[in-house]
Amino acid sequence: MIQFVCDRGGESASAPEDILRPISLLLQSLVVAGLFLTVSPIFSQTAKPQPLTMPLVCPQEDCPLLKGVPQTTGMRSGFVCLKPGATVGWHTTGKNEEALVILHGQGTALIDGQAKQPFTAPALVYIPPATRHNVANTGAELLEYVYVVAPAKLK
Numbered sequence: 001m002i003q004f005v006c007d008r009g010g011e012s013a014s015a016p017e018d019i020l021r022p023i024s025l026l027l028q029s030l031v032v033a034g035l036f037l038t039v040s041p042i043f044s045q046t047a048k049p050q051p052l053t054m055p056l057v058c059p060q061e062d063c064p065l066l067k068g069v070p071q072t073t074g075m076r077s078g079f080v081c082l083k084p085g086a087t088v089g090w091h092t093t094g095k096n097e098e099a100l101v102i103l104h105g106q107g108t109a110l111i112d113g114q115a116k117q118p119f120t121a122p123a124l125v126y127i128p129p130a131t132r133h134n135v136a137n138t139g140a141e142l143l144e145y146v147y148v149v150a151p152a153k154l155k
Contacts, residue, residue: 062088065146075150082107082137082144090134093127097152100125100135105143110134121145129154 066077080088082105090112100109102123109117109125112132119125121144127133129152137143 075148077146077148080145080147081142082135083142084137084140087134087136090132092132093129093149095129095152095154096149097129098127098147098149101146101148103144103146105137105141106139107143108136108138110136
């Protein structure tokens, strides 16, 4: 069993490895893709990003994991725990693309100008560049997900 923890008063949730293994492989692929997609002049002037691991523990609603340069070459990531009925608030991806890896719970991706997109864990939600969006917890339990934001190659 793989453990992930959100502030539930000390309670932790576990999920079978066969559910989390594809999510883990996806996150690893996103990390590798992000590292190869972004080459910046800043990168040559700073220390090379190093591999790292960290626990998914979040005592609040949104906990940054990867914060960009110098930790990565541009990718950012975080772990979100939303209470039932809560939303993250409307925001835009700007020049970035975003993937949400849904670990626990159910919710709706609200995309400006589009129909609501409901999801239930385990799931992946992709948000294209320059897209205004919001995420809402529509379930009775915590909604837990990891977001990965990376610079997009715009033509």
